[in-house]
Each structure stands twice: as structure tokens, then as C-alpha cells.
Amino acid sequence: xxxxTAVARHARTAAYDLVxxxxxxxxxxxxxxxxxxxxxxxxxxxSGPQSEAVRRYYRxxxxxxxxxxxxVPVSGVVLIALSRGxxxxxxxxxxxxxxxxxxxxxxAGVLLVLVAATVVMVAKP
Numbered sequence: 001x002x003x004x005t006a007v008a009r010h011a012r013t014a015a016y017d018l019v020x021x022x023x024x025x026x027x028x029x030x031x032x033x034x035x036x037x038x039x040x041x042x043x044x045x046x047s048g049p050q051s052e053a054v055r056r057y058y059r060x061x062x063x064x065x066x067x068x069x070x071x072v073p074v075s076g077v078v079l080i081a082l083s084r085g086x087x088x089x090x091x092x093x094x095x096x097x098x099x100x101x102x103x104x105x106x107x108a109g110v111l112l113v114l115v116a117a118t119v120v121m122v123a124k125p
Contacts, residue, residue: 016082019075026071033065034108041111066109073101 012020080087080094087094 013082016079019078019082023072023075023079026068026075030065030069030072033068037065037108037112069105073098 076094076097077089080089089095089098
């Protein structure tokens, strides 16, 4: 397929481009946040008395990381809607990506609650 034809076939709107940027950035920010949370969890579980910084990181409250991670599938669905039929939820790579996201989010959520509960129990006198 000539380049001009490929570009014309996959031409996108400015809205699609903006949502694509938000999708990629939310995935990157979410990945970094999960890696940092995992490092803190390893430090928490592998050390004796927990530091104040680790306890503060796992305190109960607004979970901004979780909110950023929710933007990944939400913006992905918006991209499908804006794709002019090029993409579909039934495409194998999209279905696999959503399934992996759901599994990873569930595992991370359970581990985060367990670690946060450990912090709360350790912090109580």
C-alpha cells in the first residue's frame, strides 16, 4: 500500500490524536506508579520497623494511581469509538489487552489492600 493511501485511510481527527496521547501518557504514568508502589511494598514487607514515609505512602485515602490507571481502558474505548471502524472491541489484540488490564488491576488492587492493611496494623500501638 503506498504511503499516501495508508495515511489517507488512517487519517485521524484532532480529537482522536488528543485521546491517543492521553491513552499513552496514562499507561506510562500508571506503569511508573505501579513500579513505585511495588518497590515500596517490597521495602515494607522486607524490612523490620516501617519508616514513616512508607506508612504515609500506604495510608488510606484517595488513590490517585488507581484513578490514572482507569484512564487506560476508558481512553482505549474512546479511541475505538473515534477510529471510524478501523478498530473493534472484538479485535484480538484489544480483547487481550483489556483482559490483561483487568487481571493486572485485580491483582494489584488485592495486593495494595493487603499491604495497606499491614501498614495500618503495624502503625497501631
